[in-house]
Amino acid sequence: MTLISRIAGFARDMLQATLFGTGGAMSAFIVAYRIPNFLRRVFAEGSMAMAFVPVLNEIKERGDRAALKSFIDAMAGALCAVVLVVCALGMLAAPLIARLFAPGWADQPELLAQTAQMLRITFPYLLFISLMSLSGSILNSHGRFALPAFTPVLHNLTMIAAMLWLAPRFEVPPVGLAWGVLIAGFLQLALLWPALGRLGLRPRLRPGFGHAEVRKVGRLMLPTLFSSSVAQVNLIVGTAFASLLAAGSVDWLYYSDRLIEFPLGLFGVALGTVILPHLSRRHAAEDAAGYSQSLDWAIRMALLAGVPAGLGLLLLAEPITATVFNYGAFDARDTRMAAISLTAMSLGVPAFMLSKVLAPAFYARQDTRTPMRAAIWTVGANVGLTVLLTTPLWLYDVPGAHGGIALATALAGVVNAWLLWRYLRRRGLFQPQPGWRLYLARLVGACAAMALVVLAVRGWVGDWTAIAGVWDRIGWLALAIAAGAGAYGIAIVGLGLRPRHLRH
Known part of the structure; x- marks a missing residue:
């Protein structure tokens, strides 16, 4: 659904x-x-x-x-x-x-x-x-x-x-x-x-x-009220800063965010929706081991989807933007500008996805104060990074200054995920299951294979905005995504990951 x-x-x-x-x-x-x-x-x-x-x-x-x-x-x-x-x-x-x-x-x-x-x-x-x-x-x-x-x-x-x-x-x-x-x-x-x-x-x-x-x-x-909406607070902060930049900056950031929301909604929100009632039942039953194992499973699943999703968005930022939006009133310049912010924001996709499963780990225990502390630090980091990264680009009238806002949002997402993970570990609520080093090695290897294939297809096609027909763009993009996904799947299975490793 x-x-x-x-x-x-x-x-x-x-x-x-x-x-x-x-x-x-x-x-x-x-x-x-x-x-x-x-x-x-x-x-x-x-x-x-x-x-x-x-x-x-x-x-x-x-x-x-x-x-x-x-x-x-x-x-x-x-x-x-x-x-x-x-x-x-x-x-x-x-x-x-x-x-x-x-x-x-x-x-x-x-x-x-x-x-x-x-x-x-x-x-x-x-x-x-x-x-x-x-x-x-x-x-x-x-x-x-x-x-x-x-x-x-x-x-x-x-x-x-x-x-x-x-x-x-x-x-x-x-x-x-x-x-x-x-x-x-x-x-x-x-x-x-x-x-x-x-x-x-x-x-x-x-x-x-x-x-x-x-x-x-x-x-x-x-x-x-604050912690659960940290991503939205960061977007509102970004929107306010974007209104100070070149006309269209608010829109370019909006369309980039909409593309980022695809993997987050498909995997991150779905995982968070399912894991919250499960973790709350484990906590109510005083099953600390089951609680930690469920969280370990959710983190692995978030990384399995989030890392290749973020990498794919980064590598195909302009092709995706051109295929989805570059028609009618949305011209080639809009495509390039939206691709800049999408490239920067895609760096935060794995962290955004992790936050979707780490925050419910606290809410399931009826602990709402810890995520609030993480959120305060995150929003502070976002505002500081936005000023630091965007102001020089704005003052010197650099095209694509809104990319600084997108990068600040991504880095703030990393801060949020890291703080939530750190709080869980310090309190002994999460004990990683065996096999994490091998799991991460397989993930990195599969992503490297995916990147090589996607870059090869992108280099073969060239400038996506020069492709005239919508179906031609969709076809080439589908080929790039399918080839990358296929390479990722084959590589990760070839490196030894099996469906039984992903079952909770």
Whole structure:
């Protein structure tokens, strides 16, 4: 389901780049879309889910069905009440928020006004998506993974429909995309709500701020408000800096991030989604050995997918960008600029993926303070690195200065993963299983084989932007990826890795 979602996401991004290009009102939409998306990670997929799932599983393990239903009702009502207030404040303060997150547009009042207008449309999306995420967490905790994983597909299809039918009806077409975001949130919630009814757990929205378990979730959630959304905080920081750079910088970073999200969503988020309830059950059962073994398995799987994914994105940055986006209003210069930031950001893919499985290791133990400490250091490192790397490029007007922002984001991701791993080891929560040196040697050897094959295919094809037809580009890119993946698979099997080594 996640694979289908990412393919639909590529179709959506390709259409968006082709129809709207970069700069102007499209940049305003990207900012207006990123802010509620950032809050979504706080109130929905990130902070709330990480605090909610362990408490939900704790009650579920006791076997008290009435207590479980009471907790879900109280939690849903409290979440709804809080998010409604946040949405109202966001809509009222939209002009101020636009200036805060796009300071470089201070001398472009029309662009700021468009951003504020679209923010007022996209902010209520937060309510629907927060309740949808709560519903998805309940379904995941009962072993129902497919339907929640399908909801992003619905989001992408709705956005495609908005581009084709809604956007042309507006004087400023990206405003239609903002309405598409809101409609998508409603449809995603509508998809999951009946599934909760079939489990007998459809929430009644009764704000239960005094409920003991809701208060426990609140205590756990407060530190995670920051830590679970560190990647989004870094993106918001990058967006603010990008607004100071050349026109189109916000868009180039956005499209690079969308490509980075493919492997993260396909493997990283999927691993994190599955491992959190599993680790929380091992912790509840006081099974320290099982907890450590599960974490060891998840780390190996994250590296097995993350290292070649990051390397592949780095080696094929321009071919991928050209194949997916270089049509219509998105020209060859946009392709080169987006490829610069994709190349830099791809260095952080293995670390981003590791963080997706390392952070849940703490949340499963209801420890939300440790990831918060790591997040504070990470965001500090990101801001410092962004200033250090980007300022000289900006001052000397170097083309591609936004690449400094992307590199800072990647390096900050490495800092975050390293800190989380270090905290786990220092506390004795993670004991690596035997065979790690051999595993890493096999991984490096397979990646070297993959790189040689991919570079050979890329050198053979030459300039991807010079390939005229979309199907020709797709064909050559598919060949490069298939050849690289085949070389990686053959090499890693040839070096002795077998499916039994990957079973938990």
